[in-house]
Amino acid sequence: MKPSEPLLEVRDLRVDVGEQNVLKSVSLAVPAGALVVLMGANGSGKSTLGLTLAGHPRYKVVSGEARFGGQDLLPLSPEARARAGLFVSFQAPPDIPGVKNGLFIRSALNAVRESRSESPLDAFDFLASARTAAAELGLPDAMLNRPVNDGFSGGERKRNELLQLALLKPRLALLDEIDSGMDVDGVRAVVRLVQSLRAQGTAFVVVSHYLQLIESLEPDSVHRLDQGAIVEDGGLALARDIARTGFVRAPALAEA
Amino acid sequence: MNHARAEVLTARERLASIGWIPGRSEYFRHLPPPGMEVWLGDGSEMSAADPVVHEPADAGWTLESLGTARQGLVEAQWLDAADATQRSQLFAGIAAPGDSDADRFAWAHQALCRRGLRLRIGGGKASAEGEAGETVSLALRRQAQTALEAPTLVIDVLPGMHCVLLETHERGASMDAVVQNLDVHVTLGAGASLQHLRVATPAPGDRIVHRVHARLGRGARYDQALIACGSSYHLQRTELDLHAAQGSARTGAALFAAGTALEQQVEVLHRGADTTSDVEALVLASGKARAVVNAYSRIAAGADEASVRQRLSGIPTDGQPRLVLRPHLEINHDKVQAVHGATWGALPEDALFYARQRGLNESSARALIIKGLLTALLERSLGDPDVLQTLGVDALLGNAAARYLAAGKELSHE
Numbered sequence A: 001m002k003p004s005e006p007l008l009e010v011r012d013l014r015v016d017v018g019e020q021n022v023l024k025s026v027s028l029a030v031p032a033g034a035l036v037v038l039m040g041a042n043g044s045g046k047s048t049l050g051l052t053l054a055g056h057p058r059y060k061v062v063s064g065e066a067r068f069g070g071q072d073l074l075p076l077s078p079e080a081r082a083r084a085g086l087f088v089s090f091q092a093p094p095d096i097p098g099v100k101n102g103l104f105i106r107s108a109l110n111a112v113r114e115s116r117s118e119s120p121l122d123a124f125d126f127l128a129s130a131r132t133a134a135a136e137l138g139l140p141d142a143m144l145n146r147p148v149n150d151g152f153s154g155g156e157r158k159r160n161e162l163l164q165l166a167l168l169k170p171r172l173a174l175l176d177e178i179d180s181g182m183d184v185d186g187v188r189a190v191v192r193l194v195q196s197l198r199a200q201g202t203a204f205v206v207v208s209h210y211l212q213l214i215e216s217l218e219p220d221s222v223h224r225l226d227q228g229a230i231v232e233d234g235g236l237a238l239a240r241d242i243a244r245t246g247f248v249r250a251p252a253l254a255e256a
Numbered sequence B: 001m002n003h004a005r006a007e008v009l010t011a012r013e014r015l016a017s018i019g020w021i022p023g024r025s026e027y028f029r030h031l032p033p034p035g036m037e038v039w040l041g042d043g044s045e046m047s048a049a050d051p052v053v054h055e056p057a058d059a060g061w062t063l064e065s066l067g068t069a070r071q072g073l074v075e076a077q078w079l080d081a082a083d084a085t086q087r088s089q090l091f092a093g094i095a096a097p098g099d100s101d102a103d104r105f106a107w108a109h110q111a112l113c114r115r116g117l118r119l120r121i122g123g124g125k126a127s128a129e130g131e132a133g134e135t136v137s138l139a140l141r142r143q144a145q146t147a148l149e150a151p152t153l154v155i156d157v158l159p160g161m162h163c164v165l166l167e168t169h170e171r172g173a174s175m176d177a178v179v180q181n182l183d184v185h186v187t188l189g190a191g192a193s194l195q196h197l198r199v200a201t202p203a204p205g206d207r208i209v210h211r212v213h214a215r216l217g218r219g220a221r222y223d224q225a226l227i228a229c230g231s232s233y234h235l236q237r238t239e240l241d242l243h244a245a246q247g248s249a250r251t252g253a254a255l256f257a258a259g260t261a262l263e264q265q266v267e268v269l270h271r272g273a274d275t276t277s278d279v280e281a282l283v284l285a286s287g288k289a290r291a292v293v294n295a296y297s298r299i300a301a302g303a304d305e306a307s308v309r310q311r312l313s314g315i316p317t318d319g320q321p322r323l324v325l326r327p328h329l330e331i332n333h334d335k336v337q338a339v340h341g342a343t344w345g346a347l348p349e350d351a352l353f354y355a356r357q358r359g360l361n362e363s364s365a366r367a368l369i370i371k372g373l374l375t376a377l378l379e380r381s382l383g384d385p386d387v388l389q390t391l392g393v394d395a396l397l398g399n400a401a402a403r404y405l406a407a408g409k410e411l412s413h414e
Helices: A046-054 A078-083 A101-115 A123-136 A154-168 A184-199 A211-217 A236-245 A251-255 B003-018 B036-040 B084-090 B103-112 B125-129 B349-357 B362-382 B385-391 B393-413
Strands: A008-017 A020-030 A035-040 A059-068 A086-088 A096-100 A172-176 A203-207 A221-226 A229-234 B061-065 B074-080 B115-121 B135-143 B152-157 B162-170 B179-188 B193-200 B207-216 B221-229 B233-242 B248-258 B261-270 B276-286 B290-299 B307-316 B322-331 B337-344
Touching: A008 A046, A020 A035, A020 A046, A020 A059, A020 A203, A020 A229, A035 A046, A035 A211, A035 A236, A046 A059, A046 A078, A046 A086, A046 A172, A046 A203, A078 A086, A078 A101, A078 B349, A086 A154, A096 A101, A096 B349, A096 B362, A101 A123, A101 A154, A101 B362, A123 A154, A123 A184, A154 A172, A154 A184, A172 A184, A184 A203, A184 A211, A203 A211, A211 A236, A221 A236, A229 A236, B003 B036, B003 B084, B003 B103, B036 B103, B036 B179, B061 B074, B061 B115, B074 B084, B084 B115, B103 B179, B103 B207, B115 B135, B152 B162, B152 B193, B162 B179, B162 B385, B179 B193, B179 B221, B193 B207, B193 B233, B193 B362, B193 B393, B207 B221, B207 B248, B221 B233, B221 B261, B221 B362, B221 B393, B233 B248, B248 B261, B248 B290, B248 B362, B248 B393, B261 B276, B276 B290, B276 B322, B276 B362, B276 B393, B290 B307, B290 B337, B307 B322, B322 B337, B349 B362, B362 B385, B362 B393, B385 B393
Parallel strands: A035 A203, A035 A221, A086 A172, A172 A203, B115 B152, B135 B162, B152 B179, B162 B193, B179 B207, B193 B221, B207 B233, B221 B248, B233 B261, B248 B276, B261 B290, B276 B307, B290 B322, B307 B337
Antiparallel strands: A008 A020, A008 A059, A221 A229, B061 B135, B074 B115
């Protein structure tokens, strides 16, 4: 990766889901350590972008390119992308019955560590760090012993995503509406964790509809996605403008 | 001729007269068992002159305590079926087989049975001390002794007693193919319970039939969890008789068939009022496996408020296995509840992708998810995660799943 190269660079990405073309042309650059906010109406392609970058097999890249950390991202398997440091939080994280949350996270963490030739964490060491991280996110210890997301409320699932984020410490995290379904304390926990990880060098792409969260995160840039393409770039002013007027733009307003 | 020898000959004659399981048998047609000669041998296995030549006195059963319950709550008798008196003790209270298709195995068993173990839970020296309500946790390990055998296990859980039992079956790695026809008879007294984990993972060339008959007294509870893998022929059959009111039974099976043959049959008879049963199975199959799950629940007339549930699932993980799931209900009473269903499908794609997005490779993700699905099933069948821990289910299931996935990988390279 050249010093001038962004950590994530997406160019003219065109993606089909089934027979439908969802992303028409998306270009986005995220420098290392930066925080980028992505806004857009429902169905504009925000989640599609995240799942495509994560390597979901149902999302077919028709054209364009995506580079991450100086390497071509698109030929990589989902796990290779994760091991390279890309974390994508799910808008609706699935449950995995019978698999204890702690075991799941430790298995994932050790898979990532192994790819970096680091020694695996034993259960004792993992538990200590997991308990600390869980406490900071307002999650009870018991969540580590429950099956992954099984019977979790919407807010608990999102906090569980944050717990994995906190322990995996990726190079870039794409958070897809991480604040939806969360209470006030949960949203504060998001802000604290993002700030903490940013201080350690993690870059973020945050998908959110809520100005209060976006303002708290102090983004470097804000982008508006519409019908599968990024149609506006700006800063917090763009987020405030969208919060005030909505996503539907009059032609004259959009041109201004 | 002594009485034991006479019973053996009677069993052989009975089989000869009714014949072996017919090919059109409704129960067995999807996975026809090997012929009668496989289960009877050539007759030399039961010589009156040398009745105990092959098997040691313990008949390959090893019994250990898993918990800290008081000594003296368990009475164990290793009995010689070639001795008339001991044979009577071994089979005391057990009804003679009938003429059903499945009963052919029972007759073959009677013809070949050499030794057996009889356990009385709550029947030991401490029985007079008012131990009802205590839990006895046991591990019972059986090592196959001969190439052809028909062991017997009888478990009587006395009224009010609770038992947790791990029953595992092993065979020496150096043994040639084993043919085993095992009969297990469970009787639960009023208010008694048995949480029964059974593990049967034969070698690929073995031919195995295990039949478990459980008869539940009033308010008794029987929970069975089964971990089984396929072989040349492997049948696990459980018959549950809920003859008294408020009896309750659950079975949950984690079944693995990687290019092998495996069938589970669960037959539940509701005769008492307010009885409940829950039959669940998840079978994983790969390669050219043939796997069958037959669940048959019958609610007899007069079984008021009986409740039946059957849930059978199959997941072909690789290759082109043949999977047959047959939930079947027969209801002869109006005021009952019954739910049944069967689903075939793939591993949950969203969970697989989720695990891979967190860094697990595909095979690790599949193994984790498979083990999780089966753990959840066994938790439901035994009803208590602590019991699973006591019985070491995590390791037992992990080993079985790992062997299944490794065998599947080999098959895909063939």
